Amino acid sequence: MPGEAAVLDAAPVRGRSPAAETLGRLLHHRLFVSGLVLFGVILAAAVLAPVIAPADPTRIAMRQKFLPPGAGHLFGTDNLGRSLWSRVIWGAQLSVLMGLAVVGLNAVFGTAVGALAGYYRRLDNVLMRINDALMAFPAILLAIGITAVLGPSTGDVILALAIVYIPRTARIVRSSVIVVREMEYVQAARACGAGDWRILRRHILPNSMAPLIVQLSFLFAYAVLTEATLSFLGLGAVPPTPTWGNIMAEGRQYMVEAPWIIAIPGVALMVTVLGLNMLGDGLRDVLDPRLRVQQ
């Protein structure tokens, strides 16, 4: 900004913002970096799916069924001769997209509900009782119930998972908003005439983000895992669209003859969840050490 320099002294001291400091500490956190690498592998596979797995994951080749992993088919083939490499990679894409969608919906609506409940005490009771009602159901049962009503499709699974997890996210945002709202810098903003919206946007939300970010990284793992569970039960994306869950469901019948069919998507799922959990642990250690007790 050239206009500023004229007004200020010649050599301003650039400060290190809290965000920059946090990033520096994260990159030195071994668990975080390991999780980042594990999840990065899955993320890369998902993004590069058309390049690294050009074979159609739904193309049936009965003469090549039950080929074990090897030179021709890196991950082998399934009971219909479909390339498991393609299926697992494209399944990764679906899982990642789904996770992102659920995380995105949570970030928006969970934050909105949590911020409203935490900031406007009058809304708190109403919003949190609805929240509690939703949270009273076990996550997986509620998700099964919602998908059963909506019907199995990718969009409906995303919606179901969002409905299941938004109350949990909202509660976390609410609790940190309640803490930040009482800080004196919020009083100071009010004393100089700032309105609610400005205070929320500029002071409260940025300072309540740490627990939310931690929560969202764990949520990503839960979403991927729950989606796999739903597909495994036949409530996810409709076959032949490959998802880790439905690949495993089909592979279950051939577990003895062709164990790789169930094992490979299982390992992919494990790597994803492990990576995200390590990532989340790292974020929690750096951003919000107090949470360590709760989890």
Place this chain on the structure above:
Amino acid sequence: MPPPASAPTVPPDAPAALLEAQGLTKHFPLAGGWLARDHGVLHAVDDVSFAILSGETLGLVGESGCGKSTLGRMLLRLIEPTGGRVLFEGRDILALDARGLREQRRVMQIIFQDPYGALDPRLSVEAIVREPLDVHGVARQEAQRRVAEALDLVGLSRRYLGRFPHEFSGGQRQRIGIARALALRPRFIVCDEPVSALDVSVQAQIVNLLQDLQAELRLTYLFIAHDLAVVKHIADRVAVMYLGKIAEIAAKRALYANPLHPYTQALIAAVPVLRPADRAHGRARRRLVGGEIPSALHPPPGCRFHTRCPHVMPVCREREPRLAEPEPGQFVACHLYPGS
């Protein structure tokens, strides 16, 4: 008939009051959610009246929990009073609508106790000091100029504009908070224990800075503190608060030389002195109060200080004393003095 709550606490020939509180009251209802019944009412501030004269510093002293911070924040409408009026230059600020209140906030500001909690950790010094100007739509160039001006006033180099609060010491942070309060060029500032959290050496610097600023910018202060030592240095008049009530309010000299209320006497006796022998002549009157401040949930009937008062009389347990003026300009709420 008792006199109205707005009994004058300023001699008639004094300069005009900049700010006047009349019967200011704050009760916090303690309810435990919608299923729970009412759990009682916290009497944080009860029917408090006083005036602050233009250009003076009124010290406000009392134990923690006596309602002094609540009182200070009610003057700025950071806490909405349950009852009473706040007049700023004769205008009732409790009657202002949102827009009027925002304009009013230009002239009245606050400095906080905790130099760590009072600055948003995510904003640079420039953003913090500029926020009041942004809120009031001051143009960019002008705002930059005034931010620089405010930093000059509090003795911070402009080179620190890009720095963040965690990179400063407590005293420097307090200067940033003062700069923010000055950015709008206010005329009245509530100093809510601005030095209580600082090292003693830094306390003096900040108190001196506040005094210099007052002289230079013709500011009026309400200076809240929990001990009389700091207030003795900066205040012109002092109000002593006990459990949501004003016990005594008087010019500083009169209050320190001749404290009338037993609670004020006890507070002054509690100020540590360098050579205890100096205090020996006052021993006859020197009495430290024992016990704890009673709960503001159930304030004692009658005089609120009667549970700890060394001079307690039967009337103290029954009738609440009113502010009387046994000495000119010295108001005290105590049954020991006629008129209470």
